[in-house]
Amino acid sequence: MKNHFREQAVNALADTELRDNFRGAMDFLRDKRLSAFPDSDELSELRTHGHQIKAKSLSRLPELLEQLEANCIKNGIQVHWAETPEQACEIIHSVIKKHDGKLAVKGKSMVSEEIALNHYLEARGIESLESDMGEYIVQLADETPSHIIMPAIHKNKEQIAHLFEDKIEDVKYTESVDELIGTGRRILREKFFEADIGISGVNFAVAETGTLCLVENEGNGRMCTTVPPVHIAITGIEKVVEKLSDIPPLLSLLTRSATGQNISTYFNMISSPRKEGEKDGPEEVHLVLLDNGRSKMFQDETLQQTLRCIRCGACMNHCPVYSRIGGHAYGTVYPGPIGQVVMPQIEGLDKQGEMTEGCSLNGACGEVCPVEIPLPKLIRKLREQKSARPSRQGKEVFAWAIWKKIYGIPFLYKCFTYAATRFRHVSPKSISPWTDYRTAPKPAPKTLHELMLEKERLTKMQRIK
């Protein structure tokens, strides 16, 4: 089914509360990022470094994935490969079933959203509870994340207070953020101890050492990965990096770009299940590596750059379109500029092609990307692929064919501009949709071409005199 981006965007624009929530949050995040990178030269060097690390890892992707698998196995981590979301869900379900699991607690993971894991598990009688505060709110509201880092950023505290009052027993309405967080923490704390399974994402997977790195602020990620007896980590294959020494620069770029923090409150490095004599940690650790279109992205030299993404969300924070319509309007798991690049590649242009048009190519996203992904270039490249499909729009094809004739043949161009200038007083006053919001531009009495010819004639005459 085709995703109708424009319709959804129009609805979002009409929601003033939503727009205020996003505007405020995005302005805040932009300022935070800016103050986290006070030295523009350092930022530029760090971005280049981050770019190189990820590009080098990608250039050796198949090899590094094998190395990662071997080292994880050596460390006692069980590795699974999933080509599709269905396969990933099946793998996770089968691990849970083996342990007769009833309750899974989850740390924040966009890949688990990508495979729609919660619904899959719930349909099979397994409670899958989000433990990241934002994800918990979104799950409670039966929504999806509207931002890849801050899933509930579309809600203000009043909306969250109402939600908690409605959905959680014995909770009264309060606008105190501390109390709201306290409520969430109290409920989640109990669940951590009850849970049979902990599920998390992975920010970086180190091939050299078989280490899974997890960046988080609330400590829930550490709870999910240490308290339950089984930990299942899921990630996309592009998260693998070569060496442990690649991590500090990437981590610094990630937290500063995402939330303007020099470092996150928690940084977890998971390298094995609980060893003999250790007092905590899960007895089993599983790693699920998901492809879901990534190896296809890998095939295209230009679009391969998509895979450098470290999911910081800076591109959406700085996107003037996302800042106004929010994440849900995109109707996809990944919204904003990176979503406009990722989703059409995963789900195809027939379904997700329209969202590539939701971009003015202003370049703000590419300017802040910590690993220098040329997002506008990739969005344009996808438009190029879209225009080459047999199912492309006939109207647009026709319009560009006419355009090519007029602008490609100087004589026709002169005729066109001559007519437009001479009939300027009858030029259309209403050219929808442009004039729904603006007045129509009126052609000048004479074109620059004509004025320049006149000027040249005048100069010649003056010379003769």
Next chain:
Amino acid sequence: MSTKNNSYKTNKPKQIYFFGTCLIDLFYPEAGLSAIELIEREGVEVLFPQQQTCCGQPPFNSGYNHEAIDVAAKQIELFSKPIPIVVPSGSCAGMMKHHYPELFANHPMHSKAVKLSTRVYELTEFLVRILGISLVDKGKPIKVVMHTSCSARREMGVTEDGLSLLRQLKQVEVCEPERAAECCGFGGTFAIKQPEISAAMAEDKCKAIMQTGASQLVSGDCGCLMNLGGMMEKNKQFICNEHLADFLLKRTQTNEKSL
């Protein structure tokens, strides 16, 4: 993406090409004339090839490469002499400087496209960094907002050049609107394909400009001007808007022509 200062040769050229852009040609020809006058005043001869049309950016941005190549190739052939090409638009200059090499990859004209791209200058960049122009303000005190287009800002890296020209004018107070670096919502075909989002962006930009209390809006890009000026006119927010070249020329001309 921005070009470093030290890559500039300081020699003033004898001759330059002027690429007028299709928008200026039809809707803002006086801006083109003003830009040419500013360059000629510095003793540089301006060549205006009469066969020029459009840089090809509209179809390129829409993903219609064949159509873009067809038209761009003609401009490349036309502007063949090894002299600078000055473009009074950050957006069209960005197309020719940064996107021609990409557009013509795997095309027989690739090396020509690359060569041309090295000769392209946005107008303010050329005035400041190549001509080192100095301006003497002859106008009355005025508050002005300069809107730098996204291409001028991020592709061409010439934000400072435009502002530095205005700062040379003693009686001009340059106001910075809130979120100056954010897109005005034009984006070429974006304004047609996503009219509601485009309008939401333009409304915010107009509001920010009005809030500065400036009586004049200038920009180095006519696309942004057409978008913002058109919306202000529709909303009866009357604030003068014109291309930076027009403004600079009027402010520096002798009395009878000045503001």
